[in-house]
Amino acid sequence: MQDDAALLSISGLRLSYGATEVLKGLDLEARRGEMTFIIGPSGSGKSSLLRCCNRLEEPSAGRILIAGEDITKPGANLNRIRRRIGMVFQSFNLYPHMTAAGNVRLALQKVLKKSRSEADAIAMAQLDRVGLSGHAHQYPAQLSGGQQQRVAIARALALEPAIMLFDEPTSALDPELVGEVLKVMRALKDDGMTMVVVSHEMRFARSAADQVVFIAEGRIVETGPPEQIFENPQVQRTRDFVAQAEH
Amino acid sequence: MDALITQFFNLEIMLKAWPMMLRGLGMTVLLCLAVIPLGLAGGLIVALASTSSSRAVRWTTAILVDIFRAVPPLALLIFISAGLPFAGIRLSPFAAVCLSFFLNNSAYYGEIIRAGIESIGDGQRQAARSTGLTALQTQAYVVLPQAIRNVLPDLVSNTIEVVKLTSLASVVAFAELLYSAEMARSVTYNASPIVMAALMYLALLWPAVRFASSLEHKLKS
Ligand SMILES: Nc1ncnc2c1ncn2[C@@H]1O[C@H](COP(=O)(O)OP(=O)(O)OP(=O)(O)O)[C@@H](O)[C@H]1O
Numbered sequence A: 001m002q003d004d005a006a007l008l009s010i011s012g013l014r015l016s017y018g019a020t021e022v023l024k025g026l027d028l029e030a031r032r033g034e035m036t037f038i039i040g041p042s043g044s045g046k047s048s049l050l051r052c053c054n055r056l057e058e059p060s061a062g063r064i065l066i067a068g069e070d071i072t073k074p075g076a077n078l079n080r081i082r083r084r085i086g087m088v089f090q091s092f093n094l095y096p097h098m099t100a101a102g103n104v105r106l107a108l109q110k111v112l113k114k115s116r117s118e119a120d121a122i123a124m125a126q127l128d129r130v131g132l133s134g135h136a137h138q139y140p141a142q143l144s145g146g147q148q149q150r151v152a153i154a155r156a157l158a159l160e161p162a163i164m165l166f167d168e169p170t171s172a173l174d175p176e177l178v179g180e181v182l183k184v185m186r187a188l189k190d191d192g193m194t195m196v197v198v199s200h201e202m203r204f205a206r207s208a209a210d211q212v213v214f215i216a217e218g219r220i221v222e223t224g225p226p227e228q229i230f231e232n233p234q235v236q237r238t239r240d241f242v243a244q245a246e247h
Numbered sequence B: 001m002d003a004l005i006t007q008f009f010n011l012e013i014m015l016k017a018w019p020m021m022l023r024g025l026g027m028t029v030l031l032c033l034a035v036i037p038l039g040l041a042g043g044l045i046v047a048l049a050s051t052s053s054s055r056a057v058r059w060t061t062a063i064l065v066d067i068f069r070a071v072p073p074l075a076l077l078i079f080i081s082a083g084l085p086f087a088g089i090r091l092s093p094f095a096a097v098c099l100s101f102f103l104n105n106s107a108y109y110g111e112i113i114r115a116g117i118e119s120i121g122d123g124q125r126q127a128a129r130s131t132g133l134t135a136l137q138t139q140a141y142v143v144l145p146q147a148i149r150n151v152l153p154d155l156v157s158n159t160i161e162v163v164k165l166t167s168l169a170s171v172v173a174f175a176e177l178l179y180s181a182e183m184a185r186s187v188t189y190n191a192s193p194i195v196m197a198a199l200m201y202l203a204l205l206w207p208a209v210r211f212a213s214s215l216e217h218k219l220k221s
């Protein structure tokens, strides 16, 4: 039996774009129901790491287990894997030609083969969960950035993923809209969702994260609870990064 | 002045030519209904092939597109209707026109649709794939609807060109609008049927031209 507490388990992960290696052997575990926070300088490979987790990138070495299933082995059913892993992007990536409800419905109908009315009911429930049931029939262009990101979260949640990956979910937002997205993420955590979050919201990390991982140049420098990483980092590199990020 | 009117705007001649011209117009419309959907379908295939992940497919498509864009459509049509019989392939004038237009239009429509596909950011694809949609579903439901909307004015403009080019069918004796007008001119020794044909093209295309420019305005704003 493998460790039941680790929902996501990454070992020896390597990734190259052409000749440049951007992930140089990463080991990481995200436990069930916990929020794992990833911080690190720009270009350190945080987005690449998340994209590997649902095989939007093809790792050159290493293994990724999700709920015990090896998603990196050849012949893995990618589309089945992907719908168990929710992904939220910095730039929302909502489909602009569909309403909020249409965005949520698409994969329900085309991937899970639900009927239109079934998909509609789920979409409304998920939009309600992120506080947007009143905006179901609006197009992305008619919504604020914060609302768009919440629709994107609802779109991912609708497939009932085992884990949610967030890639800088608030970096593209005006400061006054950041709070509403973080609130939704905190509610998800309270519901017991397993989350991996790449973000620069250090204050949020301190109060919501269970584990913080500091990555630099494609390697994990330090992992620990937020108190350790922010108050008492064990590695000089972490200390420098945190000191410089905190003001 | 009188000579001009009798030669170009002769109502009597126009009335006499009317049934023949109407039949010609019908044939032109029929031709359009065949070659425009064919070209769009071919263009879609060309666009998908030229954005394929396989290099061999992309290169083959690029070469074919180059060839059929470089060969004048009239030369292509004459080659197909006069050249192919030597290879034992005998096509009706209608089929010859359809085939040559298919080859030529697929290349043009394909380039337009490809530009549309390339205008869609990778984020859209990543979002779709991350929810488990297949590559084909992603194209069909996420990329193409946006791509086509982005290049709709170009698609309409190209379609207007295609409609005008159907007059090339007259060289293989297909009795479309211009061919009918030319027939009427040669029996009446009067140019009025040609003017009439021009007016009919205008009536056919003016709404499309207006539509194209209003689309362009809408997309710009
Ligand atoms: N598709 C790609 N092709 C080539 N190189 C890439 C690609 N995507 C990212 N890179 C490079 O890989 C490295 C890691 O990029 P990545 O986006 O994972 O970093 P990041 O930590 O998310 O940075 P940021 O904080 O700026 O988002 C960078 O040097 C980047 O330039």
Ligand SMILES: [Mg+2]
Residues within 6 Å of the ligand: A046, A047, A048, A167, A168
């Ligand atoms: Mg990034």
